Structures are given as C-alpha cells and as structure tokens.
Amino acid sequence: MKKISILVTAILALVFNACSTDDEFTFVAKPDPEGIAFMNTFLPSYILKPSNATNLAERFVWNEVDMDVQTTVRYELQASADESFQNMTVIESDIATTNQAVTVGELLALAEEAGLDTDPDTEASNSGTVYFQVRAYAGENPATTVEQFSEPVGITVELVEDTSGEVELPKIYVVGNFQGAGGYGSDWTPADGVPLAASGPAKTDYEGFVYLNVDKPQFKFLPTNASFDGDYGDAGETDGVFTGKLKQEGEKNAGTPDGTGGYYWFKVDTEKMTYSLTKVDWGLIGNATPTGWDSDTDLVYNPETKLWTLTLELTEQVAPDNGIKFRANDGWDINLGDTGADGTLEFGGDNIGVPESGNYTVTMDLSNPRDYTYTLVKN
Structure with a gap:
C-alpha cells in the first residue's frame, strides 16, 4: 500500500492600521514574535470511511496570536490536496477561537482531489496526503490586512478499500x-x-x-x-x-x-x-395500464408501511419499448423507471415490462434514500 503524506500549514494575519480622527493615533499590527503553530498531537494515520463522513476526524488547535493592536485577531483554516496550496479550500474563515473541527467527509474530499480511491483493482493508492494551513489576520480591508503563517504540518490519511462492491452513502x-x-x-x-x-x-x-x-x-x-x-x-x-x-x-x-x-x-x-x-403524488402510467399513456392511475401512500401501492389490471408488455412507469404530479418532469430490469428505480429510467396479463398489486418503496425499489405481484 503506497503512502503519501498530508501537510497542514498554519497562517496568521500580520498588519492592521486603525486611526482615531480625534487624536490621529495609528496602531500597526505586528507579527507575534512567538509565532503560531498547531498545539494538538496528530495521529500516525487517519482511517477514513464514507459511512463516517459526518464524524469528527480531528480538531485542529493552535496558539493564540498577539498582534499588539486593539482589534480581534481572526483565523482561517485552509486545506489543499497538494503542498502548493494553489487550489486550496477554506475549511472555515473568520474564526474567533483557536480551534476548528475537521470532519471525515472533509478529509475524504481532499483525498479524492489527491487522486486516492478505495478500489483495490486500480493503480491509485488508498493512502496519501491532504494539506492544511491556518491563517491569522487583523483587519478587514484587504489592502491593509496583515497575515502571519505557521510552519507546515503533515498528516497521513488512509481510505478503507472497498472489497464488497457496496458503498454506504453519507x-x-x-x-x-x-x-x-x-x-x-x-x-x-x-x-x-x-x-x-x-x-x-x-x-x-x-x-x-x-x-x-x-x-x-x-x-x-x-x-x-x-x-x-x-x-x-x-x-x-x-x-x-x-x-x-x-x-x-x-x-x-x-x-x-x-x-x-x-x-x-x-x-x-x-x-x-x-x-x-x-x-409529489405518484401515479402509474403506460400501455400496460387500463388508460394507456394518456393518464395516470393514482397510487395510495400508507404511512405505516411507508409504501405506495395500487391494485389494477395490467396487460402483458415487453420492456423497454412498452410497459409501465411511475411518475409524479401527472407530469413527466419527475418519473421513475427500471434501467436493467433489476427491481431498482432510476429517475428517467426505462419502461418496466409486465410478464403476463392479469390483476396485479404494484408497490413502490421510496423510504430508503437513493435505493428506490418496486414490486409487481400477480394476485
């Protein structure tokens, strides 16, 4: 398993000017001679699972900076998939405290940008680096805002390889x-x-x-x-x-x-x-139904089973040219079909075939997000 490292850089804001119209005092922000650095201890490796995307991966903590001005020093935590930070992402800006949480999902997004993946059959590594830096600054005017940066810090991330063929979605x-x-x-x-x-x-x-x-x-x-x-x-x-x-x-x-x-x-x-x-209200339409492609036959929702159901006469039809589809609100803007005839529904999918004519109970289950299914049961 290949290893790439993750760099975290802390950034601080350096200069700020504030003038009193009465006394004409000028306050100039100065870099903190003590500098800025991360205070927390990083793990040797961060194991990342998509199913834990919303979980806390690490809380980045840094020391407080004194810029010797009468204004609040703010911080910004930035991240990048490489050390250059040319395409960096701001994790959080305008931070008034000296810490910021980073989730597993945020690390996964950076790992994806870095070219890591969880497929054991590809040449891409499942272990690599993401980069962070924190910026401290005083002042709101870009022309006068002063910044100070910490030394880079690196951490290692590792994606759990998917050997099941199934991915648990965030x-x-x-x-x-x-x-x-x-x-x-x-x-x-x-x-x-x-x-x-x-x-x-x-x-x-x-x-x-x-x-x-x-x-x-x-x-x-x-x-x-x-x-x-x-x-x-x-x-x-x-x-x-x-x-x-x-x-x-x-x-x-x-x-x-x-x-x-x-x-x-x-x-x-x-x-x-x-x-x-x-x-949305759902109906069934198609040349296998009594009203053909001209109008829907409404399904009924049961909150106890969380299923949409309908019992009706259907005629034998061969997909994908013929059959039935589910559609919402008597229109085609939102419709569900079955591409691949595997019992799962896709938006805009193929027509669903009917194996033989008869009386059927049609059931549609939309209770599992992004895993929508249906059944045709002959009575």
Missing part, C-alpha cells in the same frame, strides 16, 4: 414536528430522524422522500441522528419559513414553500448551503 437526517404524525417515531427526536443520502462518498448533495403529515410543518437537518450538534436550519427570520438557504448559527426552523404538509422530495446541499422541496 447521510443527514430530517427532524421536526411531523415525525409522530408521519410515522417516524417522536417529534424532534434525532434517533428517529428521516435519512437523506448523498450521491457518493464525500459528496454533499443529499436527497430523499419525507412524509410531512402536519399542517405548517417545521424541521431541521442534522449531521447525525445522535444529537442536534451542528444542525442546519433556514436562513430566514421566523420559524417555519422557506428561503431555500441553509444556516447553522442563528438559524430558524425550516418549512415547506407554501406551508402545507404532504409527501415531499427533499434535496439538500450542505456545501452550497441550499435546500429544496417538491411536493
């Missing part, structure tokens, strides 16, 4: 006043949170379906289903508002676009700090 969880009425345990209970899944390891684009069976639903998004630590809410000024923008500090409870309940398709991006909700 998840976040939705909690709110809908949980009890929607069949998700108790209201505002993290352990009963409804999962949303990302599209892949170290990704931040989460999606899933949630039944908000209350009037004026309110909810938040949690990084884990263990507590409210690090929760995301809406950036609006009142509870229950929908702005489509996320916020972590001083946030409000999020709500639906029109304040109504129902079955919703959630999309959340914790990097872009955005979220969207689409209210």
Whole structure:
C-alpha cells in the first residue's frame, strides 16, 4: 500500500492600521514574535470511511496570536490536496477561537482531489496526503490586512478499500414536528430522524422522500441522528419559513414553500448551503395500464408501511419499448423507471415490462434514500 503524506500549514494575519480622527493615533499590527503553530498531537494515520463522513476526524488547535493592536485577531483554516496550496479550500474563515473541527467527509474530499480511491483493482493508492494551513489576520480591508503563517504540518490519511462492491452513502437526517404524525417515531427526536443520502462518498448533495403529515410543518437537518450538534436550519427570520438557504448559527426552523404538509422530495446541499422541496403524488402510467399513456392511475401512500401501492389490471408488455412507469404530479418532469430490469428505480429510467396479463398489486418503496425499489405481484 503506497503512502503519501498530508501537510497542514498554519497562517496568521500580520498588519492592521486603525486611526482615531480625534487624536490621529495609528496602531500597526505586528507579527507575534512567538509565532503560531498547531498545539494538538496528530495521529500516525487517519482511517477514513464514507459511512463516517459526518464524524469528527480531528480538531485542529493552535496558539493564540498577539498582534499588539486593539482589534480581534481572526483565523482561517485552509486545506489543499497538494503542498502548493494553489487550489486550496477554506475549511472555515473568520474564526474567533483557536480551534476548528475537521470532519471525515472533509478529509475524504481532499483525498479524492489527491487522486486516492478505495478500489483495490486500480493503480491509485488508498493512502496519501491532504494539506492544511491556518491563517491569522487583523483587519478587514484587504489592502491593509496583515497575515502571519505557521510552519507546515503533515498528516497521513488512509481510505478503507472497498472489497464488497457496496458503498454506504453519507447521510443527514430530517427532524421536526411531523415525525409522530408521519410515522417516524417522536417529534424532534434525532434517533428517529428521516435519512437523506448523498450521491457518493464525500459528496454533499443529499436527497430523499419525507412524509410531512402536519399542517405548517417545521424541521431541521442534522449531521447525525445522535444529537442536534451542528444542525442546519433556514436562513430566514421566523420559524417555519422557506428561503431555500441553509444556516447553522442563528438559524430558524425550516418549512415547506407554501406551508402545507404532504409527501415531499427533499434535496439538500450542505456545501452550497441550499435546500429544496417538491411536493409529489405518484401515479402509474403506460400501455400496460387500463388508460394507456394518456393518464395516470393514482397510487395510495400508507404511512405505516411507508409504501405506495395500487391494485389494477395490467396487460402483458415487453420492456423497454412498452410497459409501465411511475411518475409524479401527472407530469413527466419527475418519473421513475427500471434501467436493467433489476427491481431498482432510476429517475428517467426505462419502461418496466409486465410478464403476463392479469390483476396485479404494484408497490413502490421510496423510504430508503437513493435505493428506490418496486414490486409487481400477480394476485
């Protein structure tokens, strides 16, 4: 197994000028002669699993800097996939304290940029380096802001190789006043949170379906289903508002676009700090159904089983040219088919064939985010 190292650099802000219009005093920020450096001890290697993406990997701690000015010194923790820092990523800026948490997911994203992967059949290494640096600065005007930097520090990361062929996707969880009425345990209970899944390891684009069976639903998004630590809410000024923008500090409870309940398709991006909700009712359409391709036959949702079901007469049809599909809101903007005829559903997938004519119970299960399935059972 190949080894590459991870470098962490700390950066400090150096100069700041502040003038009094009355006394015309000028304060000039000066580098701290004691310098700046990381204070914590790093592990020999950080083992990274996509399933633990939201977990804390390391808390970077550095000493406080005194720039000899009457203004608050701020810090910025930066990261890079290589030592040059030409394409660095800001983990967090405007830090008032001398520490910052870094998650497993943030390390995974850097490892991916560095070319590491978990496939044992490729030549790419599963062990390598990511790089960090912390910047201390005084002043807000770029022309007068002064910076000071620490010496680089390196850490090693190791991705767990995937030998099963299955990847557990990172998840976040939705909690709110809908949980009890929607069949998700108790209201505002993290352990009963409804999962949303990302599209892949170290990704931040989460999606899933949630039944908000209350009037004026309110909810938040949690990084884990263990507590409210690090929760995301809406950036609006009142509870229950929908702005489509996320916020972590001083946030409000999020709500639906029109304040109504129902079955919703959630999309959340914790990097872009955005979220969207689409209210959906599902129907079955196709030339295997009694109404053909002209109109849907509605499915019914059961909150106890979390399944959409329908019993109807179907005629034998051969996919992918013929058959049936699931679609939302009597339109084609959101539709699900089965590419590969493996029982799993994909957005915009192929038509689903019907093996022989008869009376069928059709079931669609959207309760497992990004693992949507269906069954056709002849009665």
